[in-house]
Amino acid sequence: xxxxxxxxxxxxxxxxxxxxxxxxxxxxxxxxxxxxxxxxxxxxxxxxxxxxxxxxxxxxxxxxxxxxxxxxxxxxxxxxxxxxxxxxxxxxxxxxxxxxxxxxxxxxxxxxxxxxxxxxxxxxxxxxxxxxxxxxxxxxxxxxxxxxxxxxxxxxxxxxxxxxxxxxxxxxxxxxxxxxxxxxxxxxxxxxxxxxxxxxxxxxxxxxxxxxxxxxxxxxxxxxxxxxxxxxxxxxxxxxxxxxxxxxxxxxxxxxxxxxxxxxxxx
Numbered sequence: 001x002x003x004x005x006x007x008x009x010x011x012x013x014x015x016x017x018x019x020x021x022x023x024x025x026x027x028x029x030x031x032x033x034x035x036x037x038x039x040x041x042x043x044x045x046x047x048x049x050x051x052x053x054x055x056x057x058x059x060x061x062x063x064x065x066x067x068x069x070x071x072x073x074x075x076x077x078x079x080x081x082x083x084x085x086x087x088x089x090x091x092x093x094x095x096x097x098x099x100x101x102x103x104x105x106x107x108x109x110x111x112x113x114x115x116x117x118x119x120x121x122x123x124x125x126x127x128x129x130x131x132x133x134x135x136x137x138x139x140x141x142x143x144x145x146x147x148x149x150x151x152x153x154x155x156x157x158x159x160x161x162x163x164x165x166x167x168x169x170x171x172x173x174x175x176x177x178x179x180x181x182x183x184x185x186x187x188x189x190x191x192x193x194x195x196x197x198x199x200x201x202x203x204x205x206x207x208x209x210x211x212x213x214x215x216x217x218x219x220x221x222x223x224x225x226x227x228x229x230x231x232x233x234x235x236x237x238x239x240x241x242x243x244x245x246x247x248x249x250x251x252x253x254x255x256x257x258x259x260x261x262x263x264x265x266x267x
Contacts, residue, residue: 012119014054015077017220021211023055029142029198029258030057030114034065036194036260037110037140043067046109049132051098051125052116056082056091062112063090070103072096073116099124106134113141115258118171122183130187135267139188145175145195145257152245152254153200153212156237157222161230180261188263195259202252208242209235 023030037043044066050059055078059071070092073079083093096102098113098120111129118141129139157164164170173179177193184191202208212219213235223231245254 012218013221014073014075014217016224017217018215019075019078019217020055020081021215022217023057025200026115026198027057027061029196029260031061032196032260033058033112033114033140033142034061036192036262037062037112037138038065040140040190040262040264041109041136041138043110047107048110048112049101049103049108050116051101051111051113051129052120053082054078054114054116056085056088056093058112058114059091060085060087062110063087067110070094070108072098072101072103074098099128101128101132103132105131108132108137109134110138110140112139115142115144117141118143118174122169122173126183126187130265133265135265137265138262139184139265140260140262141174142258142260143174144172145259146172147255147257150241151256152208152238152241152252153216153219153256156234156241160234160237174261175257175259177259184263187266189266191261191263193259193261195257197255197257200252200254200256202242204250205239205242205246205252208252209239212238 034043043062046067048062048067049070049072050062051072053059053071053073056071059069063069064087071082072094074097076095079093079095082088098117111133117125180193181191202211213223242252245252
């Protein structure tokens with residue numbers, strides 16, 4: 001049974017912890033998303049919006065490639081960090097819900113997102129992306145893909161707290177090609193699903209646990225909702241899972257599958 005302390009799902013507080021520590025580690029995937037969009041339709045001089053932009057890795061990569069970029073995120077603290085990064089003056093930063101941006105209809109040639117829109121309610125999100133894109137525009141985003149072998153970042157949660165409560169959507173659903181096609185087919189065509197693997201590396205088990213307990217917003221937010229005893233049990237479970245992923249010198253390394261999805265908005 002799910003732990004009663006997490007039985008009521010609520011949005012993650014992305015201002016918890018230090019999201020930029022996560023963003024720095026997955027910035028390489030943000031660059032891949034922009035490159036994937038650019039292969040379909042050059043982003044230079046195009047109007048591009050980065051939805052659920054976090055601290056702006058994809059937005060800044062697109063601006064560097066010559067796009068006219070708007071970055072949108074619901075968490076004002078993350079947008080403030082993005083706005084202070086090198087090159088940020090080339091981007092228009094907006095604090096808004098990715099599914100209700102308030103931006104103009106058909107105002108963009110490209111919509112991108114790096115591990116961001118996967119946390120947004122999908123029906124309203126797809127409707128908003130469709131509204132924002134001009135006919136023939138490109139939608140490109142990254143998503144984690146469920147690892148059937150288990151992940152040191154997620155498996156301990158299930159083993160300690162039980163399966164999360166059933167809900168209408170979860171982030172890893174976007175990592176299923178059939179789900180992607182069912183969500184996009186009515187309004188998009190030429191859907192492409194390209195998989196890859198991201199390596200998470202830490203100098204030690206201690207630094208990996210510190211990343212979970214102090215930096216990763218998803219984990220920090222979850223841990224903050226638990227009583228002390230349950231929190232300690234979960235951290236012990238993370239420690240055990242991460243210890244199993246160490247090399248002879250005590251460094252932690254494990255793979256996380258992901259996909260970059262691209263699609264055309266139908267005219």
